Amino acid sequence: MPGIRGDRKRPNLRDVARRSNVSVATVSRVLNAPSMVLGPTRERVLAAIDELGYFPNAAARAINLGRTRIIGALVPTLDNAIFARFLDGLENRLADYGLSLVVATTGEDPDAETVKARALMNVGAEGLIVSGITHASGFLDLTTNARIPVVAISHFHADYVFPTIGYDNRASAELALRHLHGLGHRDIAIIHGPKRHNDRTRLRISALENLRLPGSLECQEAEISIEGGCRAAGRALARAVRPTAFLCLSDVLATGVLYELQRRGFDVPRDISVTGMEDLPSSEFVFPALTSVRLPVADMGTRAAEAIANWVESGQPPDPLKLPVELVSRSSTGPPFPDR
Amino acid sequence: MPGIRGDRKRPNLRDVARRSNVSVATVSRVLNAPSMVLGPTRERVLAAIDELGYFPNAAARAINLGRTRIIGALVPTLDNAIFARFLDGLENRLADYGLSLVVATTGEDPDAETVKARALMNVGAEGLIVSGITHASGFLDLTTNARIPVVAISHFHADYVFPTIGYDNRASAELALRHLHGLGHRDIAIIHGPKRHNDRTRLRISALENLRLPGSLECQEAEISIEGGCRAAGRALARAVRPTAFLCLSDVLATGVLYELQRRGFDVPRDISVTGMEDLPSSEFVFPALTSVRLPVADMGTRAAEAIANWVESGQPPDPLKLPVELVSRSSTGPPFPDR
DNA sequence: GCGAGCCGTGTAACCGTTTACACGGGATCA
């Protein structure tokens, strides 16, 4: 009996129609408008579908409906809790809209981002989510030419070329600095990730410098990893003036800094204070519990999902959205020189 | 001039062809076989493409080529470093093959997995990656009927219904237990994640019980989070016989356990030993550095990508692959009662 | 008993590509 098992070709609507002695239209209706065809015809069709192991072809369906139901997300990496949490929120909410998420990592490289954006469009993404507001001109050309909805996350900017859904990176950094300054710290080491291609980092650093608070700020750039934080802490401690506080622009870096300080016998916050940025779930449990600036990344994922979903469905771009940040004060910060 | 800007409809090949006074075939060739059409014709076509902002329709292309270049992955969550790292490895390697990754989270629920699997197939996934070897019958029906390549990860099983790429979960748990037992521990608390629907966890626990080493094993189930680990540690310590070691089936749980022990004033490993499972990058930097069993998740992502890519390209299913696990001994384990 | 209306089903056009095949014209060769 041909067509039941083991044949090369995947069965299509026509095969099902033939096997159940109806037209392709009827089969299509059984699948898409179940109430339209009932009784024995319906039974026959369903039986044929089952026997043939028929499954509708996504591309053919997409070409007719004009929709792929695919949203693409471009993130620097998945190997960083901040983006993974964001994507978790994004994917869950997109699923509520019946949209699927295709993920591409860029390694924070604008050219790679452009290449991957093209790949996302090639698989039919109806909308794109990107991180930050620094992009290759090729990326801008590509997306504007194709008139594809793009939402930028991680940084709020009221009139960027794409609608943004993010927080105020300047304010988030200032929150940490003001906290430390308020405690009395004047010699502060800033530990940050790579500045190259990362607008959030650059914005935060410039915000800190522009505050012009009395005292000195010294920057140390580090690879974003616990080890990177360790090494940066070592370098900062080797300077002529030892800082009384470390302001880290990532919780991962702060975790490394805490570790290195502990290893070298410093008491945090008695000898040195440390702040993070992001407020990862684990930051409450490092020792000592990390003072950090909470960035609502999971919520950002949810909001980004809603924004892009409405956009691709209604054609109406979303309004930019600023998400609140807040300082979460824990045990890793205190006044400098508490003994004097 | 109609068709240049602001028209509703997205331009298609025909529009480009009309505008450059060539046939659709020529336009298609400019895009797909650049060397076939050169000179002024080529220029005209490229100009028209540019002016119209033409971008090829993914679905139409897919229907002809018979390929979508999409691979779907089903993972319990993205909000856990172990899966995020896996996906990072997977996505990077898939990109080398020109394949895109669509991600769906299941919350460790087989029914949700089935629903999401259907969604992945509806967007045209050519192959699927799933976690573990516990799946709803609906999932099995769906995937076998549609004859779609499926690779199961996280657990090696020589002749599962799908090819597996993973490690030996029994052996990984035994490694930890043998280590503790070799140090002299007899009263051991096992801290594990939810057993329900999680075959890896169940396999590990049964492996530990089946070893039948002298001494007692007490299980505590916890939600997989640092806080979950804290609470489980509290419960284990409240028992009549206080364990001399905690064997945690996840580094995240172990981190919580370490935190709770420290909070309660226990000295690790002098008073109590702790082991983890996974060996996350951060585990080297918790205090004290965590003894753990290294699971090669990033490598698993790479291998899974290669396996599914070859499968969808050649039609040949991959051989199951067992990845090595190893005990990484650090400072969180030592002999019990070192004083006596 | 006959026309209207409805319901279930079929026919065929269409979606936007790719590509086998056909075709026409210029260069090459005898």
Place this chain on the structure above:
DNA sequence: TGATCCCGTGTAAACGGTTACACGGCTCGC
């Protein structure tokens, strides 16, 4: 000069669905 070949290009048939429209048969009302 005419046959041959090649190259660039066009025509049209797929691909696998959805759906507007047509159509035939049934029920119903007058």
